[in-house]
Amino acid sequence: ETGVTQSPTHLIKTRGQQVTLRCSSQSGHNTVSWYQQALGQGPQFIFQYYREEENGRGNFPPRFSGLQFPNYSSELNVNALELDDSALYLCASSPDLAGSYEQYFGPGTRLTVT
Amino acid sequence: KQEVTQIPAALSVPEGENLVLNCSFTDSAIYNLQWFRQDPGKGLTSLLLIQSSQREQTSGRLNASLDKSSGRSTLYIAASQPGDSATYLCAATDSWGKLQFGAGTQVVVTP
Numbered sequence: 001e002t003g004v005t006q007s008p009t010h011l012i013k014t015r016g017q018q019v020t021l022r023c024s025s026q027s028g029h030n031t032v033s034w035y036q037q038a039l040g041q042g043p044q045f046i047f048q049y050y051r052e053e054e055n056g057r058g059n060f061p062p063r064f065s066g067l068q069f070p071n072y073s074s075e076l077n078v079n080a081l082e083l084d085d086s087a088l089y090l091c092a093s094s095p096d097l098a099g100s101y102e103q104y105f106g107p108g109t110r111l112t113v114t
Numbered sequence: 115k116q117e118v119t120q121i122p123a124a125l126s127v128p129e130g131e132n133l134v135l136n137c138s139f140t141d142s143a144i145y146n147l148q149w150f151r152q153d154p155g156k157g158l159t160s161l162l163l164i165q166s167s168q169r170e171q172t173s174g175r176l177n178a179s180l181d182k183s184s185g186r187s188t189l190y191i192a193a194s195q196p197g198d199s200a201t202y203l204c205a206a207t208d209s210w211g212k213l214q215f216g217a218g219t220q221v222v223v224t225p
Binding site for chain 2: 031033035040041042043044045048055056058088090092094097098099100101102103104105106107108110
């Protein structure tokens with residue numbers, strides 16, 4: 001039991017709509033990262049938040065944005081959904097920012113864009 | 115830019131055989147190397163974490179080695195069982211904790 005939860009489990013949206021995905025990190029974990037996993041591929045890094053500030057971003061457009069809250073929860077927002085945004089979205093938390101810490105993943109949110 | 119490759123992409127073995135899964139990375143300046151298991155449609159389950167200063171980690175039937183100088187990690191699963199059927203992913207971690215994943219090896223263990 002990693003203690004990282006995500007909601008909702010599944011979501012179906014229409015192209016052009018906006019979506020918010022939520023993640024609850026383990027208590028005390030001040031770093032959260034979000035990943036997108038398309039079918040048959042490895043997860044791709046979207047961005048990372050450390051103490052409520054964005055700390056790094058992968059190769060994703062600005063319509064992907066996030067928030068991290070003091071209560072160890074975070075959000076991934078995607079505007080103007082495209083068909084290619086259909087994927088499994090994973091969040092991962094860790095105790096701190098350094099690369100030596102283990103990442104703990106949630107079960108993911110499956111997003112389908114039609 | 116870190117690139118992680120996993121070979122083979124798919125593997126099928128009879129029950130009882132040992133599994134050998136390979137992972138290579140292009141930038142040796144990693145902080146750790148993690149191996150994950152993913153069942154169809156599910157999230158990631160962490161199997162083993164090898165710190166950059168370590169050469170290997172073991173957990174039960176699983177053993178993972180790390181050779182930073184050659185940019186390689188290998189996951190060994192002894193005496194495979196049908197329940198080991200899953201996709202196995204390796205990921206290299208940079209100094210900020212960002213994970214760079216390989217595409218995974220899909221394993222099928224036949225009874």
